[in-house]
Amino acid sequence: MARPTDPEPEGDDLDEEALSWAGDEEQGRARPRLAETDPGAVSALESAGDDEDAVDGIAGPAPDVAGNAAMVLFGILYLALTVGWIYSVQLPITQAPSSEVPWNVVWQFGKFTAMVAAPIWFGAVVALTRGRIGLRLGWFALGLGALLPWPVLLELAG
């Protein structure tokens, strides 16, 4: 890091300045933190010239924008499912069929699990399908169908 008393860095000093942190010298890490550039890769880039395909081959895979966009979309839909279930469990149509305490407790627990099912399903799919975007979207779509909050949808429809 440049200090007010340091001389103004120039040329190669600027590169070295950008690749190091203050205190590196004291900790024995005077070398730049990035590895030296592979001369082979540099020559391949130079020989590629304007050929963008060749440059892409060296640069590595592009980020999975479509997969991330689909995940955000499903995240919003699953949030809507959760909100739908929070409304559903308050409707008269979902009240406990029995007034006896043990069955009422079981029914309330069931309503609670229905309410939290969407976020748990979302988390389980994300954890189980790392790196398999097609499978992930399939499970998201299946969960979307299975977890539809029909009580509130029926209430809205009629």
Added chain:
Amino acid sequence: MSGGTVHDASSPAPVGRLTAWVIAIVFAVLFAAPVYYGLSDLISYPAFAGGRTPWWLLIAGVVLPVALYVGGLLAGRGRTPVLRTVILGAALGAANGLTISGIAVAITLLSP
């Protein structure tokens, strides 16, 4: 190895197997509620609805919770106890949600 039990490296350790059984039994008890409600509806609705009985809905109300439990057990095989619990928790929530939805749909179908 002498004097101890030799375990195949590919099979789960005894503690893991015990945990898996405990998780499976606990969730079997929890899944009993949606299955009970499904069976109860399957028995009581036809007497009430007569020819308008939505059989597909009543049968799905029994089959789906069982299918979700079995599917959750299969999906959780060979995974950590936490992940098994999360998978079966998601399946339990879906089973209870489908049961509540089934009751709501049946009431709507039978209402004049």
